[in-house]
Amino acid sequence: NRLKEGLTKAKKGITDRIDDVLKSYTKVDEELLEELEEILITADVGVNTTMNIIDSLRDKIKSKGITDPMDVRNELKIVVEELLGEENQKLDVTHSPTIILMVGVNGVGKTTTIGKLANRYKSEGKKVLLAAGDTFRAAAIEQLEVWANRSNVDIIKHQEGADPGAVIFDAVKAAKARKVDLLICDTAGRLHNKANLMNELGKVFKIVDREFPEAKKEVLLVVDATTGQNAVAQAKTFKEVADITGIVLTKLDGTAKGGVVLAVKSEVDVPVKLIGVGEKVEDLQDFDAKAFSDALFG
Ligand code: GDP
Numbered sequence: 001n002r003l004k005e006g007l008t009k010a011k012k013g014i015t016d017r018i019d020d021v022l023k024s025y026t027k028v029d030e031e032l033l034e035e036l037e038e039i040l041i042t043a044d045v046g047v048n049t050t051m052n053i054i055d056s057l058r059d060k061i062k063s064k065g066i067t068d069p070m071d072v073r074n075e076l077k078i079v080v081e082e083l084l085g086e087e088n089q090k091l092d093v094t095h096s097p098t099i100i101l102m103v104g105v106n107g108v109g110k111t112t113t114i115g116k117l118a119n120r121y122k123s124e125g126k127k128v129l130l131a132a133g134d135t136f137r138a139a140a141i142e143q144l145e146v147w148a149n150r151s152n153v154d155i156i157k158h159q160e161g162a163d164p165g166a167v168i169f170d171a172v173k174a175a176k177a178r179k180v181d182l183l184i185c186d187t188a189g190r191l192h193n194k195a196n197l198m199n200e201l202g203k204v205f206k207i208v209d210r211e212f213p214e215a216k217k218e219v220l221l222v223v224d225a226t227t228g229q230n231a232v233a234q235a236k237t238f239k240e241v242a243d244i245t246g247i248v249l250t251k252l253d254g255t256a257k258g259g260v261v262l263a264v265k266s267e268v269d270v271p272v273k274l275i276g277v278g279e280k281v282e283d284l285q286d287f288d289a290k291a292f293s294d295a296l297f298g
Contacts, residue, residue: 006285022072096181104189105210108222118148128180128184130155130185236268
C-alpha cells in the first residue's frame, strides 16, 4: 500500500540496518544494544527518545528472557508502538463550519498539504474554501490557486504584499456567506524570529476568534521530516507561540530517517495527525501509530 511504499527509504534506513546488526550477533548483550542505539540516533529519533527506547527494550529483553538477537526486532516494534501510543487523534472536521489554519516555515509542504486536504474533503462532499494568507510571496498565492482549480474549490486571495489579516477577514466573511463547511487558510512562512512569528500569527488568530467564533478551529503545524531534528525544534517553537492542535509531518517518503516521527511524538506534546508520503494529491494519510510501526518494522 501507499504507506509502505512511502516509507521504503525509512525502512531501508532503519529496519534493514537493524536487521543487519541483529544477524551479525549470536547473543543479546550491551554491545548489541549500543549498535541499535546508534542506528536510531542516526535515523533522527533524537538522543533522549532513543535512550528511552533502548531502556524500555533492555527491560523487555530482561523480563522476557530474550536470548536470540532475531527476537529483539519484535520487542523493538512493541516498544515503538507503545511510544507512539494507542490513541490516534485523527483530524476531525465533522463540525460545520471548521476552520483550519496551516502554519509552518516556507518550503515544508504547507501549500501541498492544503491542496491535498481540499481535495480530500471536497471529494467527501464538503463545501471547501481556501484562503491565500501567505501574501508575502506571489508564488504562494499562485500555487494555492493551482491546487484550488485542481480540486474545483473556491479561493479567496489578495495581491502580493497585502495584509494577511485582511485576506483572512474576507475569507471568513465569504465562508459565512457561502455557508462553507471547511475553510483552510494558508499563513505566512516567512518567520525570522519568535517575536515576529507571534506577531504575524497573533493577528490572524485574533481575527478568526473574533469573526468566526462558531467555527471549530484547528491549527495544524506542517514540518518537513527530511529536516530531522530541525523539524522537532520548529514544532517546539511554534508550540510556544500558538495553540497547535496537530502536526503534519511531510516528505516522509523522502527520508531514510523516519525516526523523526518518534522524536516529534515524544518530545513535542502535540499529536501527529497527518503524514505526507509523496507529492501527489493522494499522498496524505491520517497518522495511525500501529500502521506506521507495522510499515516500518513489520
Ligand atoms: P510550502 O512553501 O510550505 O507551501 O511548501 P510547498 O507545498 O510548496 O512544498 C515544497 C515542495 O515539497 C514541493 O516541491 C512539494 O511538491 C514538496 N512536497 C510537499 N509535500 C511532500 C511530501 O509529502 N513528499 C514529497 N516527496 N514532497 C513533498
